[in-house]
Amino acid sequence: MSLFTILISTIFVNNFVLSRFLGICPFLGVSNKTETATGMGIAVTFVVTLSSIITYIIQKSVLDKLGLEYLQTIVFILVIAALVQFVEMVMKKTSPTLYSALGVYLPLITTNCIVLGVAILNIQEGYNLIQTIFNAFGASVGFSLALVLMAGIREKFELIDIPEALEGFPIALITAGLMSIAFLGFNGLV
Amino acid sequence: MNGIIYPIIVLGGLGLLFGVVLSLASKVFSVEVDPKVEEIRKSLPGANCGACGFPGCDGLAAAIAAGKAPVNGCNVGGKPVAEKVADIMGVNAVDTVRYVAAVLCQGDCSKAKEKYVYNGIKDCRAQNILAGGSKSCSYGCLGCGTCKDACEFNAISIVGGIAIIDKEKCVSCKACIDACPKGIIELVPYEQEVIVKCKSNDSGKMVRSKCSTGCIGCQMCVKNCPQDAFIFENNLAKINYEKCINCGICAEKCPTKAIWSSLGKDKAANQ
Numbered sequence: 001m002s003l004f005t006i007l008i009s010t011i012f013v014n015n016f017v018l019s020r021f022l023g024i025c026p027f028l029g030v031s032n033k034t035e036t037a038t039g040m041g042i043a044v045t046f047v048v049t050l051s052s053i054i055t056y057i058i059q060k061s062v063l064d065k066l067g068l069e070y071l072q073t074i075v076f077i078l079v080i081a082a083l084v085q086f087v088e089m090v091m092k093k094t095s096p097t098l099y100s101a102l103g104v105y106l107p108l109i110t111t112n113c114i115v116l117g118v119a120i121l122n123i124q125e126g127y128n129l130i131q132t133i134f135n136a137f138g139a140s141v142g143f144s145l146a147l148v149l150m151a152g153i154r155e156k157f158e159l160i161d162i163p164e165a166l167e168g169f170p171i172a173l174i175t176a177g178l179m180s181i182a183f184l185g186f187n188g189l190v
Numbered sequence: 191m192n193g194i195i196y197p198i199i200v201l202g203g204l205g206l207l208f209g210v211v212l213s214l215a216s217k218v219f220s221v222e223v224d225p226k227v228e229e230i231r232k233s234l235p236g237a238n239c240g241a242c243g244f245p246g247c248d249g250l251a252a253a254i255a256a257g258k259a260p261v262n263g264c265n266v267g268g269k270p271v272a273e274k275v276a277d278i279m280g281v282n283a284v285d286t287v288r289y290v291a292a293v294l295c296q297g298d299c300s301k302a303k304e305k306y307v308y309n310g311i312k313d314c315r316a317q318n319i320l321a322g323g324s325k326s327c328s329y330g331c332l333g334c335g336t337c338k339d340a341c342e343f344n345a346i347s348i349v350g351g352i353a354i355i356d357k358e359k360c361v362s363c364k365a366c367i368d369a370c371p372k373g374i375i376e377l378v379p380y381e382q383e384v385i386v387k388c389k390s391n392d393s394g395k396m397v398r399s400k401c402s403t404g405c406i407g408c409q410m411c412v413k414n415c416p417q418d419a420f421i422f423e424n425n426l427a428k429i430n431y432e433k434c435i436n437c438g439i440c441a442e443k444c445p446t447k448a449i450w451s452s453l454g455k456d457k458a459a460n461q
Contacts, residue, residue, distance in 0.1 A: 068196060071200065075200070078208065082211070089216055089219040096221075
Protein backbone atom coordinates (compact mmCIF):
# COMPACT_ATOMS: atom_id res chain seq x y z
CA MET A 1 0.00 0.00 0.00
CA SER A 2 1.47 3.32 -1.00
CA LEU A 3 2.01 6.05 1.56
CA PHE A 4 -0.43 8.35 -0.22
CA THR A 5 -3.13 5.67 -0.09
CA ILE A 6 -2.55 5.22 3.63
CA LEU A 7 -2.89 8.95 4.20
CA ILE A 8 -6.10 9.33 2.19
CA SER A 9 -7.49 6.13 3.64
CA THR A 10 -7.03 7.18 7.27
CA ILE A 11 -8.14 10.77 6.80
CA PHE A 12 -11.29 10.18 4.77
CA VAL A 13 -12.28 6.58 4.13
CA ASN A 14 -11.45 5.00 7.47
CA ASN A 15 -11.73 8.17 9.50
CA PHE A 16 -11.04 7.12 13.07
CA VAL A 17 -13.87 9.11 14.57
CA LEU A 18 -16.56 8.83 11.94
CA SER A 19 -16.14 5.29 10.69
CA ARG A 20 -14.12 3.50 13.38
CA PHE A 21 -15.76 5.34 16.27
CA LEU A 22 -12.59 5.84 18.26
CA GLY A 23 -11.98 9.04 20.24
CA ILE A 24 -15.65 9.92 20.59
CA CYS A 25 -15.14 11.50 24.02
CA PRO A 26 -13.05 14.50 22.89
CA PHE A 27 -15.00 14.58 19.62
CA LEU A 28 -18.11 15.53 21.60
CA GLY A 29 -16.38 17.21 24.52
CA VAL A 30 -14.00 19.68 22.88
CA SER A 31 -16.01 20.52 19.80
CA ASN A 32 -17.74 23.61 21.16
CA LYS A 33 -15.31 26.13 19.73
CA THR A 34 -13.23 25.88 16.56
CA GLU A 35 -10.28 27.39 18.41
CA THR A 36 -10.08 24.75 21.14
CA ALA A 37 -10.92 22.05 18.61
CA THR A 38 -7.91 23.07 16.54
CA GLY A 39 -5.73 23.06 19.66
CA MET A 40 -6.96 19.64 20.65
CA GLY A 41 -6.38 18.42 17.11
CA ILE A 42 -2.78 19.64 17.15
CA ALA A 43 -2.17 18.09 20.58
CA VAL A 44 -3.61 14.76 19.47
CA THR A 45 -1.69 14.83 16.19
CA PHE A 46 1.55 15.42 18.03
CA VAL A 47 0.90 12.77 20.69
CA VAL A 48 -0.43 10.13 18.28
CA THR A 49 2.42 10.50 15.79
CA LEU A 50 5.11 10.52 18.43
CA SER A 51 3.60 7.68 20.46
CA SER A 52 3.18 5.57 17.33
CA ILE A 53 6.86 5.94 16.48
CA ILE A 54 7.98 5.12 20.01
CA THR A 55 5.56 2.22 20.45
CA TYR A 56 6.61 0.83 17.06
CA ILE A 57 10.27 0.94 18.02
CA ILE A 58 9.60 -0.63 21.40
CA GLN A 59 7.41 -3.32 19.87
CA LYS A 60 9.98 -4.30 17.23
CA SER A 61 13.16 -3.96 19.24
CA VAL A 62 12.07 -5.08 22.69
CA LEU A 63 8.77 -6.90 22.83
CA ASP A 64 9.12 -8.98 19.65
CA LYS A 65 12.75 -9.87 20.38
CA LEU A 66 12.00 -11.09 23.90
CA GLY A 67 8.69 -12.73 23.00
CA LEU A 68 6.75 -10.36 25.23
CA GLU A 69 4.00 -9.42 22.76
CA TYR A 70 1.44 -9.97 25.50
CA LEU A 71 2.81 -6.89 27.31
CA GLN A 72 1.84 -4.72 24.33
CA THR A 73 -1.17 -3.03 25.92
CA ILE A 74 0.42 -2.11 29.23
CA VAL A 75 3.69 -0.93 27.66
CA PHE A 76 1.82 1.19 25.10
CA ILE A 77 -0.30 2.75 27.82
CA LEU A 78 2.86 3.53 29.79
CA VAL A 79 4.42 5.21 26.76
CA ILE A 80 1.32 7.23 25.99
CA ALA A 81 0.88 8.35 29.60
CA ALA A 82 4.49 9.51 29.86
CA LEU A 83 4.28 11.25 26.51
CA VAL A 84 1.10 13.12 27.41
CA GLN A 85 2.74 14.30 30.62
CA PHE A 86 5.68 15.50 28.59
CA VAL A 87 3.50 17.32 26.06
CA GLU A 88 1.57 18.92 28.91
CA MET A 89 4.78 20.30 30.43
CA VAL A 90 6.01 21.63 27.10
CA MET A 91 2.67 23.21 26.36
CA LYS A 92 2.40 24.80 29.81
CA LYS A 93 5.75 26.43 29.22
CA THR A 94 5.40 27.46 25.59
CA SER A 95 1.69 28.14 25.16
CA PRO A 96 -0.19 28.85 28.39
CA THR A 97 -3.29 30.00 26.47
CA LEU A 98 -3.59 26.71 24.65
CA TYR A 99 -2.84 24.90 27.91
CA SER A 100 -5.71 26.54 29.76
CA ALA A 101 -7.99 26.26 26.73
CA LEU A 102 -7.50 22.50 26.52
CA GLY A 103 -7.88 22.20 30.27
CA VAL A 104 -8.80 18.76 31.40
CA TYR A 105 -8.81 17.29 27.88
CA LEU A 106 -5.07 17.25 27.54
CA PRO A 107 -4.57 14.76 30.43
CA LEU A 108 -7.56 12.92 28.99
CA ILE A 109 -5.56 12.14 25.84
CA THR A 110 -3.82 9.61 28.10
CA THR A 111 -6.94 7.50 28.30
CA ASN A 112 -8.12 8.33 24.81
CA CYS A 113 -8.78 5.21 22.79
CA ILE A 114 -7.62 6.79 19.52
CA VAL A 115 -4.02 7.03 20.74
CA LEU A 116 -3.86 3.42 21.88
CA GLY A 117 -5.99 2.31 18.93
CA VAL A 118 -3.64 3.76 16.32
CA ALA A 119 -0.57 2.36 18.09
CA ILE A 120 -2.02 -1.15 18.20
CA LEU A 121 -3.47 -1.04 14.67
CA ASN A 122 -0.05 -0.06 13.30
CA ILE A 123 1.37 -3.29 14.63
CA GLN A 124 -1.64 -5.40 13.58
CA GLU A 125 -1.57 -4.10 10.01
CA GLY A 126 2.11 -5.03 9.81
CA TYR A 127 3.27 -1.57 8.74
CA ASN A 128 6.92 -0.61 8.61
CA LEU A 129 8.20 2.50 10.41
CA ILE A 130 7.50 4.95 7.55
CA GLN A 131 4.04 3.52 6.97
CA THR A 132 3.41 3.71 10.72
CA ILE A 133 4.27 7.41 10.77
CA PHE A 134 1.98 8.14 7.82
CA ASN A 135 -0.81 6.04 9.25
CA ALA A 136 -0.59 7.77 12.65
CA PHE A 137 -0.34 11.22 11.11
CA GLY A 138 -3.25 10.53 8.81
CA ALA A 139 -5.36 9.13 11.61
CA SER A 140 -4.84 12.17 13.80
CA VAL A 141 -5.35 14.59 10.91
CA GLY A 142 -8.60 12.76 10.23
CA PHE A 143 -9.51 13.13 13.89
CA SER A 144 -8.68 16.85 13.81
CA LEU A 145 -10.67 17.28 10.62
CA ALA A 146 -13.75 15.64 12.13
CA LEU A 147 -13.30 17.67 15.34
CA VAL A 148 -12.93 21.02 13.57
CA LEU A 149 -15.84 20.31 11.21
CA MET A 150 -18.00 19.37 14.17
CA ALA A 151 -16.93 22.48 16.08
CA GLY A 152 -17.77 24.65 13.08
CA ILE A 153 -21.23 23.15 12.87
CA ARG A 154 -21.81 23.42 16.62
CA GLU A 155 -20.83 27.08 16.57
CA LYS A 156 -23.63 27.63 14.06
CA PHE A 157 -26.06 25.99 16.51
CA GLU A 158 -25.85 29.09 18.68
CA LEU A 159 -27.53 31.09 15.95
CA ILE A 160 -30.37 28.78 15.01
CA ASP A 161 -33.56 27.85 16.75
CA ILE A 162 -33.26 24.26 17.96
CA PRO A 163 -36.25 22.52 19.59
CA GLU A 164 -35.77 22.57 23.35
CA ALA A 165 -35.67 18.80 23.68
CA LEU A 166 -32.78 18.57 21.22
CA GLU A 167 -30.61 21.35 22.61
CA GLY A 168 -27.05 20.49 23.61
CA PHE A 169 -25.93 16.90 23.32
CA PRO A 170 -28.91 15.38 21.47
CA ILE A 171 -28.40 17.63 18.43
CA ALA A 172 -24.64 17.09 18.64
CA LEU A 173 -25.13 13.34 18.49
CA ILE A 174 -27.54 13.61 15.56
CA THR A 175 -25.01 15.82 13.76
CA ALA A 176 -22.26 13.31 14.46
CA GLY A 177 -24.42 10.56 12.98
CA LEU A 178 -25.13 12.58 9.83
CA MET A 179 -21.44 13.43 9.46
CA SER A 180 -20.62 9.75 9.78
CA ILE A 181 -23.10 8.91 7.01
CA ALA A 182 -21.61 11.67 4.86
CA PHE A 183 -18.12 10.22 5.32
CA LEU A 184 -19.45 6.84 4.17
CA GLY A 185 -19.54 8.50 0.75
CA PHE A 186 -15.76 8.19 0.61
CA ASN A 187 -16.07 4.40 0.63
CA GLY A 188 -14.55 2.80 -2.42
CA LEU A 189 -12.26 5.80 -2.98
CA VAL A 190 -9.18 3.78 -2.12
CA MET B 191 12.27 -18.20 35.21
CA ASN B 192 13.05 -15.93 32.24
CA GLY B 193 9.33 -15.79 31.58
CA ILE B 194 8.88 -13.61 34.63
CA ILE B 195 12.22 -11.81 34.82
CA TYR B 196 12.14 -10.31 31.30
CA PRO B 197 8.73 -8.67 31.69
CA ILE B 198 9.81 -7.24 35.04
CA ILE B 199 13.03 -5.86 33.57
CA VAL B 200 11.30 -4.45 30.48
CA LEU B 201 8.42 -2.80 32.32
CA GLY B 202 10.55 -1.63 35.22
CA GLY B 203 13.22 -0.31 32.86
CA LEU B 204 10.71 1.56 30.75
CA GLY B 205 9.07 3.00 33.86
CA LEU B 206 12.43 4.15 35.18
CA LEU B 207 13.42 5.64 31.82
CA PHE B 208 10.19 7.60 31.49
CA GLY B 209 10.45 8.69 35.12
CA VAL B 210 13.93 10.13 34.57
CA VAL B 211 12.92 11.82 31.31
CA LEU B 212 9.83 13.34 32.90
CA SER B 213 11.66 14.61 35.95
CA LEU B 214 14.31 16.20 33.72
CA ALA B 215 11.57 17.71 31.57
CA SER B 216 9.81 19.12 34.59
CA LYS B 217 13.04 20.96 35.46
CA VAL B 218 13.65 22.22 31.94
CA PHE B 219 10.07 23.21 31.27
CA SER B 220 9.20 24.40 34.75
CA VAL B 221 6.90 27.39 34.74
CA GLU B 222 7.44 30.04 37.35
CA VAL B 223 4.24 30.28 39.33
CA ASP B 224 3.81 33.22 41.65
CA PRO B 225 4.72 31.68 45.03
CA LYS B 226 1.94 33.76 46.55
CA VAL B 227 -0.66 31.75 44.64
CA GLU B 228 0.50 28.56 46.25
CA GLU B 229 0.64 30.09 49.71
CA ILE B 230 -2.82 31.60 49.38
CA ARG B 231 -4.13 28.33 48.01
CA LYS B 232 -2.81 26.54 51.09
CA SER B 233 -4.52 28.91 53.50
CA LEU B 234 -7.88 28.62 51.76
CA PRO B 235 -10.26 25.92 53.04
CA GLY B 236 -9.98 23.82 49.87
CA ALA B 237 -13.63 22.83 49.71
CA ASN B 238 -13.91 24.16 46.13
CA CYS B 239 -17.46 25.23 46.91
CA GLY B 240 -17.45 28.12 44.47
CA ALA B 241 -19.17 30.51 46.88
CA CYS B 242 -16.58 33.18 45.99
CA GLY B 243 -17.69 33.16 42.36
CA PHE B 244 -14.42 31.71 41.06
CA PRO B 245 -14.00 28.16 39.81
CA GLY B 246 -12.72 26.55 42.99
CA CYS B 247 -10.07 27.56 45.47
CA ASP B 248 -7.32 27.54 42.83
CA GLY B 249 -9.22 30.12 40.83
CA LEU B 250 -9.69 32.38 43.82
CA ALA B 251 -6.03 32.05 44.87
CA ALA B 252 -4.89 33.09 41.39
CA ALA B 253 -7.35 35.99 41.35
CA ILE B 254 -6.26 37.24 44.77
CA ALA B 255 -2.59 37.04 43.83
CA ALA B 256 -3.33 38.95 40.64
CA GLY B 257 -5.20 41.56 42.65
CA LYS B 258 -8.48 40.79 40.93
CA ALA B 259 -10.23 39.59 44.08
CA PRO B 260 -10.26 41.00 47.61
CA VAL B 261 -8.23 39.23 50.31
CA ASN B 262 -11.46 38.44 52.11
CA GLY B 263 -12.92 36.88 48.96
CA CYS B 264 -13.50 33.56 50.71
CA ASN B 265 -16.77 33.66 52.65
CA VAL B 266 -16.33 30.14 53.84
CA GLY B 267 -13.02 30.70 55.62
CA GLY B 268 -14.21 33.98 57.09
CA LYS B 269 -11.96 36.14 59.20
CA PRO B 270 -9.14 33.70 60.06
CA VAL B 271 -8.55 32.91 56.39
CA ALA B 272 -8.87 36.57 55.36
CA GLU B 273 -6.19 37.46 57.90
CA LYS B 274 -3.83 34.77 56.68
CA VAL B 275 -4.33 35.77 53.06
CA ALA B 276 -3.88 39.44 53.94
CA ASP B 277 -0.61 38.51 55.65
CA ILE B 278 0.63 36.83 52.49
CA MET B 279 -0.44 39.75 50.33
CA GLY B 280 1.00 42.26 52.79
CA VAL B 281 -2.19 44.23 53.35
CA ASN B 282 -4.52 44.63 56.30
CA ALA B 283 -7.59 42.47 56.39
CA VAL B 284 -10.77 44.45 56.28
CA ASP B 285 -13.11 43.50 59.09
CA THR B 286 -15.75 41.31 57.62
CA VAL B 287 -19.09 40.44 59.06
CA ARG B 288 -19.53 36.71 59.03
CA TYR B 289 -22.85 35.73 57.60
CA VAL B 290 -24.64 32.46 58.18
CA ALA B 291 -27.78 31.08 56.59
CA ALA B 292 -30.99 30.86 58.59
CA VAL B 293 -34.33 29.26 57.77
CA LEU B 294 -36.94 31.95 58.30
CA CYS B 295 -39.74 29.70 59.47
CA GLN B 296 -40.56 28.21 62.84
CA GLY B 297 -43.78 26.51 61.82
CA ASP B 298 -42.99 22.93 62.72
CA CYS B 299 -45.54 20.10 62.89
CA SER B 300 -46.90 21.27 66.24
CA LYS B 301 -47.35 24.91 65.21
CA ALA B 302 -48.40 24.98 61.56
CA LYS B 303 -51.40 23.23 60.07
CA GLU B 304 -51.29 20.93 57.06
CA LYS B 305 -53.42 21.36 53.93
CA TYR B 306 -53.22 17.74 52.83
CA VAL B 307 -51.20 14.62 53.44
CA TYR B 308 -48.20 14.54 51.11
CA ASN B 309 -47.01 11.08 50.14
CA GLY B 310 -44.85 11.97 47.14
CA ILE B 311 -41.11 12.20 46.57
CA LYS B 312 -39.29 13.47 49.62
CA ASP B 313 -38.10 16.65 47.98
CA CYS B 314 -39.29 20.18 48.68
CA ARG B 315 -39.18 21.18 45.02
CA ALA B 316 -41.45 18.26 44.07
CA GLN B 317 -43.82 19.00 46.93
CA ASN B 318 -43.88 22.69 46.07
CA ILE B 319 -45.23 21.89 42.59
CA LEU B 320 -48.27 20.25 44.21
CA ALA B 321 -50.32 23.29 45.23
CA GLY B 322 -47.34 24.93 46.92
CA GLY B 323 -46.73 22.05 49.30
CA SER B 324 -48.76 20.43 52.03
CA LYS B 325 -48.26 23.18 54.58
CA SER B 326 -51.28 25.45 54.92
CA CYS B 327 -48.96 28.45 55.01
CA SER B 328 -47.62 29.00 51.51
CA TYR B 329 -44.52 30.74 52.89
CA GLY B 330 -43.48 28.00 55.29
CA CYS B 331 -40.68 25.44 55.33
CA LEU B 332 -41.80 22.15 53.75
CA GLY B 333 -39.27 20.14 55.73
CA CYS B 334 -38.39 17.61 53.05
CA GLY B 335 -34.72 18.37 53.41
CA THR B 336 -33.78 19.61 49.93
CA CYS B 337 -31.55 22.18 51.63
CA LYS B 338 -30.10 19.45 53.84
CA ASP B 339 -29.11 17.47 50.75
CA ALA B 340 -27.66 20.59 49.16
CA CYS B 341 -25.49 21.35 52.20
CA GLU B 342 -21.96 20.01 51.79
CA PHE B 343 -21.04 20.81 55.37
CA ASN B 344 -23.74 18.86 57.27
CA ALA B 345 -24.98 22.06 58.85
CA ILE B 346 -28.67 21.46 58.26
CA SER B 347 -30.94 19.10 60.15
CA ILE B 348 -34.68 18.54 59.95
CA VAL B 349 -36.28 18.85 63.38
CA GLY B 350 -40.03 18.43 63.81
CA GLY B 351 -40.73 19.01 60.15
CA ILE B 352 -38.66 22.12 59.53
CA ALA B 353 -35.05 22.70 58.63
CA ILE B 354 -32.68 24.06 61.27
CA ILE B 355 -29.26 25.39 60.31
CA ASP B 356 -26.38 24.99 62.74
CA LYS B 357 -24.72 28.38 62.53
CA GLU B 358 -21.43 27.01 63.84
CA LYS B 359 -21.17 24.69 60.86
CA CYS B 360 -22.59 27.06 58.27
CA VAL B 361 -20.03 28.55 55.89
CA SER B 362 -22.48 30.74 53.96
CA CYS B 363 -21.87 29.02 50.64
CA LYS B 364 -25.51 29.77 49.73
CA ALA B 365 -26.13 26.27 48.35
CA CYS B 366 -29.25 25.90 50.52
CA ILE B 367 -30.53 29.33 49.50
CA ASP B 368 -30.42 28.27 45.87
CA ALA B 369 -32.00 24.91 46.65
CA CYS B 370 -34.99 26.14 48.69
CA PRO B 371 -38.06 26.46 46.45
CA LYS B 372 -39.77 28.69 49.01
CA GLY B 373 -36.93 31.17 49.22
CA ILE B 374 -37.11 31.28 52.99
CA ILE B 375 -33.42 30.78 53.67
CA GLU B 376 -31.50 34.03 54.03
CA LEU B 377 -28.09 35.12 55.18
CA VAL B 378 -28.03 36.81 58.58
CA PRO B 379 -25.02 38.06 60.53
CA TYR B 380 -23.45 35.42 62.77
CA GLU B 381 -23.68 37.76 65.76
CA GLN B 382 -27.40 38.34 65.27
CA GLU B 383 -29.34 37.16 68.34
CA VAL B 384 -32.87 38.09 67.28
CA ILE B 385 -34.34 37.17 63.91
CA VAL B 386 -37.88 37.46 62.58
CA LYS B 387 -38.34 33.83 61.61
CA CYS B 388 -41.36 34.24 59.40
CA LYS B 389 -41.75 35.22 55.78
CA SER B 390 -45.54 35.28 55.54
CA ASN B 391 -47.07 38.25 53.76
CA ASP B 392 -50.57 37.08 54.65
CA SER B 393 -52.80 39.24 56.83
CA GLY B 394 -52.81 38.67 60.58
CA LYS B 395 -56.06 36.74 60.54
CA MET B 396 -54.87 34.43 57.79
CA VAL B 397 -51.59 33.79 59.57
CA ARG B 398 -53.35 32.98 62.83
CA SER B 399 -55.58 30.42 61.12
CA LYS B 400 -52.58 28.63 59.65
CA CYS B 401 -49.74 28.83 62.13
CA SER B 402 -49.35 29.65 65.80
CA THR B 403 -45.92 31.20 65.44
CA GLY B 404 -46.23 33.40 62.36
CA CYS B 405 -45.86 37.15 62.06
CA ILE B 406 -49.38 38.58 62.31
CA GLY B 407 -48.32 42.10 61.53
CA CYS B 408 -49.28 43.61 64.88
CA GLN B 409 -46.22 45.86 64.79
CA MET B 410 -45.55 45.44 68.53
CA CYS B 411 -41.89 44.97 67.66
CA VAL B 412 -41.84 48.08 65.49
CA LYS B 413 -43.37 50.20 68.26
CA ASN B 414 -41.12 48.90 71.01
CA CYS B 415 -37.80 48.88 69.24
CA PRO B 416 -35.45 51.43 70.84
CA GLN B 417 -33.26 51.57 67.73
CA ASP B 418 -36.01 51.95 65.15
CA ALA B 419 -34.48 48.96 63.46
CA PHE B 420 -37.64 47.43 62.04
CA ILE B 421 -38.85 47.61 58.48
CA PHE B 422 -42.53 46.80 58.18
CA GLU B 423 -44.03 46.04 54.82
CA ASN B 424 -46.54 43.59 53.34
CA ASN B 425 -47.79 42.50 56.78
CA LEU B 426 -44.33 41.40 57.76
CA ALA B 427 -41.75 42.82 60.14
CA LYS B 428 -38.10 42.62 59.14
CA ILE B 429 -35.05 43.58 61.16
CA ASN B 430 -32.45 45.92 59.74
CA TYR B 431 -29.43 44.02 61.02
CA GLU B 432 -27.17 47.04 60.76
CA LYS B 433 -29.26 49.00 63.24
CA CYS B 434 -30.19 46.12 65.56
CA ILE B 435 -28.34 46.00 68.88
CA ASN B 436 -29.69 42.58 69.92
CA CYS B 437 -31.49 43.98 72.99
CA GLY B 438 -34.20 41.31 72.65
CA ILE B 439 -37.12 43.59 73.54
CA CYS B 440 -38.91 42.74 70.30
CA ALA B 441 -38.66 39.02 70.99
CA GLU B 442 -40.25 39.56 74.41
CA LYS B 443 -43.04 41.69 73.03
CA CYS B 444 -43.87 39.48 70.08
CA PRO B 445 -47.21 37.81 70.90
CA THR B 446 -46.69 34.83 68.62
CA LYS B 447 -42.96 34.38 69.28
CA ALA B 448 -42.35 34.77 65.54
CA ILE B 449 -39.21 36.64 66.52
CA TRP B 450 -36.62 34.04 67.35
CA SER B 451 -34.06 34.90 69.98
CA SER B 452 -31.05 33.18 71.41
CA LEU B 453 -30.75 35.63 74.31
CA GLY B 454 -30.90 34.38 77.90
CA LYS B 455 -34.23 33.07 79.04
CA ASP B 456 -35.78 33.22 75.61
CA LYS B 457 -33.32 30.60 74.55
CA ALA B 458 -34.76 28.14 77.04
CA ALA B 459 -38.30 29.09 76.09
CA ASN B 460 -37.61 28.52 72.43
CA GLN B 461 -36.04 25.13 72.79
